[in-house]
Amino acid sequence: MTLLVVDIADMQISNNPGDTLITYSLGSCLGVTIYDPVLRLGGMIHCMLPSSKVDKEKAKLRPSMFVDTGLQLMLSRLYESGLRKSRAVVNVAGGAQVLDSQGVFKIGERNFTVLRKVLWKNGLLMQTQEIGGNKSRTISLAIANGRFSIKSGGKLVHYDVP
Amino acid sequence: MTYLKQIEDHIDRFPEMPPLSQQLLGYLHDPQVDFTIIKELVQYDPGLTANILKLANSVHFGAAGKVSSLQTALARLGTEKILELVLSLTVSSRLKVSLPGYGLQAKDLLRHSIWTAVAAQELANLLNMKQVEMIFTVGLLHDLGLLLLDPFIQTERLRFNQAVDAPEASFEQIEQDILGLDHARAGGMILAKWQLTPEIVAGVQGHHQPEQSTQYQDLIFLIHLADMLSLSEGIGTGEYGLQHNVSPHTVKAVGLKKKHLEYVASKTLDKMQELEKILS
Ligand SMILES: [Fe+2]
Ligand SMILES: [Fe+2]
Numbered sequence: 001m002t003l004l005v006v007d008i009a010d011m012q013i014s015n016n017p018g019d020t021l022i023t024y025s026l027g028s029c030l031g032v033t034i035y036d037p038v039l040r041l042g043g044m045i046h047c048m049l050p051s052s053k054v055d056k057e058k059a060k061l062r063p064s065m066f067v068d069t070g071l072q073l074m075l076s077r078l079y080e081s082g083l084r085k086s087r088a089v090v091n092v093a094g095g096a097q098v099l100d101s102q103g104v105f106k107i108g109e110r111n112f113t114v115l116r117k118v119l120w121k122n123g124l125l126m127q128t129q130e131i132g133g134n135k136s137r138t139i140s141l142a143i144a145n146g147r148f149s150i151k152s153g154g155k156l157v158h159y160d161v162p
Numbered sequence: 163m164t165y166l167k168q169i170e171d172h173i174d175r176f177p178e179m180p181p182l183s184q185q186l187l188g189y190l191h192d193p194q195v196d197f198t199i200i201k202e203l204v205q206y207d208p209g210l211t212a213n214i215l216k217l218a219n220s221v222h223f224g225a226a227g228k229v230s231s232l233q234t235a236l237a238r239l240g241t242e243k244i245l246e247l248v249l250s251l252t253v254s255s256r257l258k259v260s261l262p263g264y265g266l267q268a269k270d271l272l273r274h275s276i277w278t279a280v281a282a283q284e285l286a287n288l289l290n291m292k293q294v295e296m297i298f299t300v301g302l303l304h305d306l307g308l309l310l311l312d313p314f315i316q317t318e319r320l321r322f323n324q325a326v327d328a329p330e331a332s333f334e335q336i337e338q339d340i341l342g343l344d345h346a347r348a349g350g351m352i353l354a355k356w357q358l359t360p361e362i363v364a365g366v367q368g369h370h371q372p373e374q375s376t377q378y379q380d381l382i383f384l385i386h387l388a389d390m391l392s393l394s395e396g397i398g399t400g401e402y403g404l405q406h407n408v409s410p411h412t413v414k415a416v417g418l419k420k421k422h423l424e425y426v427a428s429k430t431l432d433k434m435q436e437l438e439k440i441l442s
Contacts, residue, residue, distance in 0.1 A: 008396065009431055027396030027404055048395055048427060055428040065428060098390050099332055100408035104420050105394050107427075134404040136396055153401070154323070 003140075006031075009065035011045040011074050015081065017144040026094035026137045028108035030067060030115055033141040033148055034074065034124075035089045037161045039082050042143050043074045049107065050114040067114040075122060089161055090124050091148040093139045095131040108132065128159045164342025165314050170351075172310055179356040180252035182207070186245050187358065197236045200244060205232060210251060216440045217247045222280055222433045246299045253302060254441040261308055263315030265401030272442060274398020275302045277434045282388035284426045286380075289416055294380050300365035304385055307349030307366070314341050322402075332407040334370040346370045373411035383412045391423055397434075 006012045006023040014021060021044040023031050035042040045064055052059035052066040064070040078088075092115065095108030112131050119126065130137070130150055137152040146161035178184075185203055189195040205211055211232055218235040219228050223243070229235045236244055257272040266274075279301025286294050315322055318340055325336040337344040350367025361378045365385050368375040372386040386409060393403045412418075 025396040025399050027399050028394045029396050048431070049424050051424075054421065054424045058428045062431075065431070096404050098394050098404050098406050098408055099330060100390070100413075102408065102410050102413045104413055104418055104423060105390060105408055106420070107394055107423065110420070136399040136401075136404055153326075 006044045006046050008046050009048050009062050009070075011043065011064040011070060011077075013041070013043040013074070013077055013081065014143050015039060015041040019143045020140050021143070022138065022140040024138045026096070026139065028095060028097050028105070028111065030092060030094040030108070030111045031137070031139045032071060032074070032115065033089075033091045033139070034078055034083070035091075035141060035146040035148075035161065036078070036083045036087050037089065037146050038084070038087055040143055040146075041078065041081055041083060042141050042146065043078050044139075044141055045070050045074050047071070047111060050110040067111050068118060071115065071118045085123060088124055089127045089146060089148075090119065091128040091139075091141070091159065092126055093128070093130045093137050093150050096133050096135060096137070099134060127162065164340070166342035169310060169314065169341065169343065169348065173348075173351050173355060176310065176352055176355070177256070179358075182210075183245075183249050183252045184356075186248055189241065189245070192241075195241055197233070197241070200236060200241060201232055204244075204248065210248070213251050213440060214244065214247050217250070217437070220433070220436050220440060222283070222437060223247070242295065246296065249299050250302050250441060253306075256306075256309065257302075258442060259309070261312040261400070263312035263319075264308055264403075266308075266398060269438075269442065270398040270400065271305060271308060273434065273438060274392055275305060276437050276441065277392040277395070277397045277430055278302075278304060278385065278388045280433045280437065281391050281426050281430045282384040284429050285388055285391075285422065286384050288422055288426060289418075291380050291384065291416070294384060296359065296361055296365070297381060297384060300362055300381060300385050301388060303349065303353065303362065304366050304369045304389060305345060305349065306352055307345035307347070310348045310352060311337065311341060311345050326402055326405055331405060333402045333405045334407070336405075344370060370406065372409045379415075383416055386412055387416070387418060387423075388426075391427060391430075394423075395427055 023046040033044045047067045047070045052069040063073045095112045097108045135153045140149045148159040260268040279298045282301045334344040353363045364378045365381045368382040369385045372382045375382045
């Protein structure tokens with residue numbers, strides 16, 4: 001098994017059954033995986049910020065930094081590789097936050113709002129969503145069977161393709 | 163019973179500050195200091211000289227045009243900046259260790275520290291807070307106290323894990339309750355022992371309780387907010403990193419808005435990655 005690490009503000013796609021995509025330490029960032037069980041094709045992205053509007057230059061260089069541009073890019077790449085919407089299994093985790101009574105650090109919440117918009121526009125539903133709280137999360141996706149795992153606070157939970 | 167006494171003993175055995183930084187520190191805040199003195203101190207270490215030039219030319223520190231000699235770097239950036247660079251280079255090696263108590267892998271703390279240092283400067287620029295001195299150094303050093311407390315957290319793992327499960331429990335308070343002091347104060351104690359300048363000590367010591375500071379407030383506010391942003395973005399968060407309180411007073415005092423944070427976060431990542439290569 002090969003671990004393919006998805007860095008912050010980055011994305012990876014694989015159809016090699018030997019690969020597992022993994023991304024570490026999601027705080028308010030969102031980790032999103034999309035998987036096609038028939039093709040055994042999967043993608044993972046680690047987005048930091050909700051909207052590319054905050055820095056359009058940066059969005060050109062690093063589309064995966066933002067939920068809006070990043071998710072759209074990952075979807076196009078997956079469609080190019082044959083993903084069918086009807087089979088797509090979408091999993092989402094992250095969106096945690098520090099203890100902030102003023103609400104300025106609610107980056108996670110805004111990330112999730114934008115994510116839902118993009119999914120809705122694309123007619124996609126979420127299979128798993130583990131959002132919020134104040135613990136960081138590490139997620140992985142096994143390309144062989146689409147198993148999605150979330151590790152947080154010493155606990156590991158698996159979600160298999162339905 | 164807490165560990166305060168034991169922790170204080172550990173501070174006495176904590177490694178000294180690198181000698182070169184110590185010497186350079188003596189010249190800081192000395193308006194009379196001649197560039198040639200600093201040049202002489204630094205130039206016999208070719209690796210250091212090369213790295214100073216790399217830092218001086220990085221996107222974060224770089225002024226217009228490349229500098230290719232120590233002389234120009236010194237003239238361009240001034241004594242204080244050069245001292246910051248040297249301190250950064252010598253201290254950064256200490257930040258590469260893994261800290262199992264906090265759940266941090268090797269380099270996580272270094273990355274978190276660089277991110278905080280860069281973001282604090284970006285935030286200062288954005289909010290028009292000019293001339294905040296030593297901001298990079300304080301950003302880099304702000305969590306030095308983790309090195310001191312990590313073994314005690316390992317010993318008290320069970321109590322820590324129980325305490326963090328309480329909703330809204332802040333980690334600095336849990337450290338205070340279980341160990342008798344938090345890592346910010348621990349860091350301040352190390353730096354005071356190293357005889358670093360008062361603003362550096364205050365900046366590190368106050369980074370989780372910025373509202374209690376009376377001096378160097380701009381510096382402490384910026385470091386606090388940059389630190390919270392760094393943790394938010396998952397940079398060196400470890401097991402407990404998101405369980406820290408953002409100071410409402412500080413948010414109001416600097417007029418912080420969501421858009422500021424998002425803009426700073428987008429700018430910081432690339433600069434952090436460039437500096438990480440130089441500093442590791
Ligand atoms: Fe801290
Ligand atoms: Fe920190």
